[in-house]
Amino acid sequence: MAFTASLSSHIPFYNNSSTLSPKRGKTSKRTPLLCKPVAAIPPLSTATTNTVPDISTIAVVSGGSIAALAAVLSLADPERRRQLQAEEVGGGDKEVVREYFNNSGFQRWKKIYGETDDVNRVQLDIRLGHSKTVENTMLMLTEEGSLKGVTVCDAGCGTGSLAIPLAKQGAIVSASDISAAMVAEARKKAEEELLADNGGEAPVMPKFEVKDLESLDGKYDTVVCLDVLIHYPQSKADGMIAHLASLAEKRLILSFAPKTFYYDLLKRVGELFPGPSKATRAYLHAEADVERALQKVGWKIRKRGLITTQFYFARLVEAVPA
Numbered sequence: 001m002a003f004t005a006s007l008s009s010h011i012p013f014y015n016n017s018s019t020l021s022p023k024r025g026k027t028s029k030r031t032p033l034l035c036k037p038v039a040a041i042p043p044l045s046t047a048t049t050n051t052v053p054d055i056s057t058i059a060v061v062s063g064g065s066i067a068a069l070a071a072v073l074s075l076a077d078p079e080r081r082r083q084l085q086a087e088e089v090g091g092g093d094k095e096v097v098r099e100y101f102n103n104s105g106f107q108r109w110k111k112i113y114g115e116t117d118d119v120n121r122v123q124l125d126i127r128l129g130h131s132k133t134v135e136n137t138m139l140m141l142t143e144e145g146s147l148k149g150v151t152v153c154d155a156g157c158g159t160g161s162l163a164i165p166l167a168k169q170g171a172i173v174s175a176s177d178i179s180a181a182m183v184a185e186a187r188k189k190a191e192e193e194l195l196a197d198n199g200g201e202a203p204v205m206p207k208f209e210v211k212d213l214e215s216l217d218g219k220y221d222t223v224v225c226l227d228v229l230i231h232y233p234q235s236k237a238d239g240m241i242a243h244l245a246s247l248a249e250k251r252l253i254l255s256f257a258p259k260t261f262y263y264d265l266l267k268r269v270g271e272l273f274p275g276p277s278k279a280t281r282a283y284l285h286a287e288a289d290v291e292r293a294l295q296k297v298g299w300k301i302r303k304r305g306l307i308t309t310q311f312y313f314a315r316l317v318e319a320v321p322a
Contacts, residue, residue, distance in 0.1 A: 093231060093232075093233075093281055094178070094212060094231075096281070097178060097231050098178050098179060098212075101177075101178065101179035101181065101182055102179050102180060102181045103181075105179075106179060106181040106182060106185075108123075109158065109159070109182075110159060110185055111123065112126050112127050112130070113127065113130065113158055113159045113161050114159070122311050125309045125310050125311045125312060126309070126311055126312045128309050128312070129307060129308070129309040129311070129312025129313070129314070130161065130227065130312065131161070132307045132309070133226055133227065133255050133307050133314050133316060134161050134162050134165070134226070136305055136307060136316055137162060137224060137226065137253055137255075137316065138162075138165055138166075138169075140253060140303060140316075140318050141166070141169075141171075141222065141224075141253070142169065146169070146170065147166065147169040147170050147171040148169070148170030148171070149170065149171075149172065150170075150171045150172065150221045150222065151171070151172045151173075151174070151219075151220045151221045151222070152166050152171045152172070152173050152174070152220060152221065152222045152223075152224060153173075153174050153175075153176075153216065153218070153220040153222070153223045153224065153247055153248075154166065154173055154174070154175040154176070154206070154224055155176060155213055155216055155223060155224065155225040155228065155244060156176070156177055156178070156213065156225055156226065156227070156228035157175035157176060157177050157182070157183070157186055157206075157208070158177060158182050158186065158227075159182055159185045159186050159189060160175065160185070160186030160187075160189050160190055160206070160208075162224060162226060163175035163186060163190065163206045163208075164186075164189060164190050164193055164194065164206070166206070167190065167194055167203045167204060167205065167206050168193075168194070168203055170203065170204075172204055173204075173206035173207065174206070174207045174209070174218065174220065175206045175207065175208050175209070176208070176209045176210070176211040176216060177210065177211075178210070178211070178212045178213075179210070180210045183208050183209065183210050186206075186208055187208045190205060190206055190208070191205070213225070213228065213240055213243065213244070214240070214243065216243070216244075216247060217247070218247060219247060219248075219249055220247055220248060220249065221248075221249050221250050221251075222248060222249075222250060222251050222252070222253065223244050223245075223247050223248040223251075223252050223253070224252075224253045224254075225244055225252075225253070225254050225255075226253075226254075226255045226314075227255055227256075227314065229241075229254065229255075229256040229257075229283070229285060229290075230256065230257050230282050230283055230284075231281070231282075231283065232283060233283050234283070234285055234286075234289050237256075237283070237285060237289075237290070237293065238289075238293040238296070241254070241290065241293040241294060241297075242293065242296065242297045245294065245297045245298075245299050245319070246297070250320065250321075251302075251318055251319065251320050252294075252299065252318070252319045252320075253316070253317070253318050253319075254290065254316070254317055254319070255307075255314045255315065255316045255317075256284075256285045256290060256314065256315055257282065257283070257284045257285065257313065257314060257315075258284065258285065258286070258287055258306075258313065258314075258315040259284035259285050259286040259289075287304075287315055287317075290315075290317065291317075294319050295322070298321060298322050299319045299320065299321055299322055300319060300320060300321075300322040301317045301318070301319050302318050302319065302320050303317065303318040304316065304317045304318070305317075
């Protein structure tokens with residue numbers, strides 16, 4: 001999840017109840033995949049930790065500056081901007097997201113998710129953050145065995161950054177996105193990378209479809225939804241998490257922008273400077289809320305991790321039936 005505020009940390013993955021590998025109590029020998037630290041950030045709140053960031057840890061904000069900043073934030077009107085966006089496309093959040101990622105947003109994120117050098121420092125940093133999320137997701141998926149023949153639903157596939165490596169590992173992938181432009185790009189990249197690979201057994205091409213999350217159906221061994229819940233308020237995210245869990249037989253992997261005092265403040269500051277790149281509404285989610293939504297439908301979080309760079313931060317969780 002991208003926000004234009006400078007922060008970073010390096011928190012490894014950990015199990016919900018201990019630091020042992022889920023494989024029958026054996027200590028894991030894997031080295032946690034960490035992001036390069038740039039600056040310290042306050043700890044994130046979790047469902048099991050009630051830590052509240054000390055105000056003194058927030059750099060560039062001190063004493064009376066907080067009151068001044070709060071006053072400025074109260075004058076901002078992001079809701080008005082969002083209302084105008086929705087009116088322009090004749091709908092709500094979903095229509096705004098679809099319009100954005102089929103047009104200007106597609107061009108921007110195609111560059112970020114790609115390998116072109118035509119990106120600025122912020123976009124390059126977001127690319128790094130997203131790639132770390134994909135890497136950690138692949139680590140979660142492969143640490144318990146081969147993916148050959150495993151059915152995976154990649155909900156919100158973007159340009160195929162997860163669907164393609166999943167297919168290379170032998171998974172049977174169903175990938176979808178609300179943006180037709182994104183799906184077309186993902187299919188093109190998959191054909192270039194998978195069909196051109198003549199070494200060994202040819203991987204099964206992912207099945208790409210233009211669908212929003214609400215329209216997904218079927219049953220899969222694993223459902224993965226990365227960096228998509230940022231487009232859903234918590235009231236709708238609960239239902240979406242329940243729907244995604246209903247599609248999964250064995251596990252569900254989600255990433256979302258964590259809602260803490262510190263990150264919420266950064267988001268609100270960013271809303272003062274909307275710019276052309278902030279064309280969709282961004283929702284943060286408390287990890288406790290996500291965990292409760294999973295518990296309501298009989299699932300529990302087994303693993304969790306945090307990926308951060310200067311301009312990207314995401315909580316990554318793996319849930320299994322309770």
